[in-house]
Amino acid sequence: MTLPVSIDSVGAACAHVLLTPDPLAKLMAARAVARNWRLGRLAHRFDAAMPDRPARPDKPELLPPNQMPKRGRIGSERARIAMLHALAHIEFVAIDLAFDLIGRFGAEFPPEFTGEWMRVGADEAMHFALLDRRLRQLGSFYGALPAHDGLWQAASETAHDALARLAIVPMVLEARALDITPATIVRFRGAGDEMSARMLQRIMTDEIRHVSAGTTWFGHATKRLGVNPAKHYQILVKRHFRGALKPPFNDSARRQAGLTREFYTPLAQ
Incomplete structure (x- = not known):
């Protein structure tokens, strides 16, 4: 997929991703935007x-959690x-979330911020593609089941503040995925689904880098x-996150991402 020639800035490109409803078209747009940034085709402009x-999209139906x-x-x-459908919806x-972060807050940071979150956005598109393909192998597809909109509620809550967004999305929500994914992988393996287990392991490796991007730029700011x-x-977190940070925590994976215990243990319940 190529972007329309009128899209020549980071801001316009990010808005294009967000305004694309179809899942396949959205992931292709995300990849195209990340590629155009990498090739120097997008001005570091937020217009x-x-x-x-x-x-x-019309499906999945979005329900309260x-x-x-x-x-x-x-x-x-x-x-x-x-479970795979829920994970596909998250991705x-x-x-x-990645492209909104860039388009909404990128002007507050150097171009390296845009570059790092472009890579994250391309990763998320790849993760969604992997999960949707696995669903189809199992006779289903993304949209076949309902999903909830809790993740975007976190984006709405932090739309005014880059630091709040970094704290809540990568450093709380994505960090939580580091805590729960290892047990999910074990359960898939226990059910004999090695293909899904390997896929989730690959995704988790990438998510460590995504949490690291959050902690790095939070530290910068x-x-x-x-x-x-x-x-x-x-x-x-106390101001913007609804709920508690619940152990057990994957301290090792969090530490790899630069999210050390001094950040989250005082908030644990």
């Missing part, structure tokens, strides 16, 4: 407003499909402000 909400059907035990194929929304990173993180 387009990001939408309050991204465009969404407390109305989502139970997935059941992961040993059944039906439950594995439900689909993560495409928009807090240094510029002259505030303590861990303490400021705790202030922002």
Whole structure:
């Protein structure tokens, strides 16, 4: 996929991704935008407003988190499909989260910030493609089941503040994935689904880098402000995150991503 010739800036390119509803078209747009940035075809200019909400396909039906059907035990194929569908939805929304972060806040950071989050956005598109392909191998597809909109609620809550966005999305939500994915991989292996288990391991390796991108740029911004990173993180999480940080934590993976215990253990419940 190539971008329209009228899209020649980072801001316009990010808005284009967010305003593309079709899943396949969105992942192709994400890849095209990341490629155009890498090839020097996009000016580091932020001349387009990001939408309050991204465009969404007709399916999946979006439900409040407390109305989502139970997935059941992961040993059944039906439950594995439900889990993979939930993960595919997370990655689909993560495409928009990466490009919204760039388009909304990129002007506050050097071009290296844009480059790093372009790579993250391309990763999220690849993850979605892997999960959707696996769903199809199992006789399903993205959109076949309902999904919830909790991830984008976090984006809306932090739309005014780059530091809040970095604290909540990569450093809380994506870090939580580092905590729970190893057990999910074990359950898929226990059910004899080695293909899905290997795919989730690959995705988790990338997610460590994504959390690292969050901690790196959070550190960059807090240094510029002259505030303590861990303490400021705790202030922002208390202010903007609905819920508690619940152990057990994958301290090893979090540490690889630069998210050390001093950040999150004071918030644990």
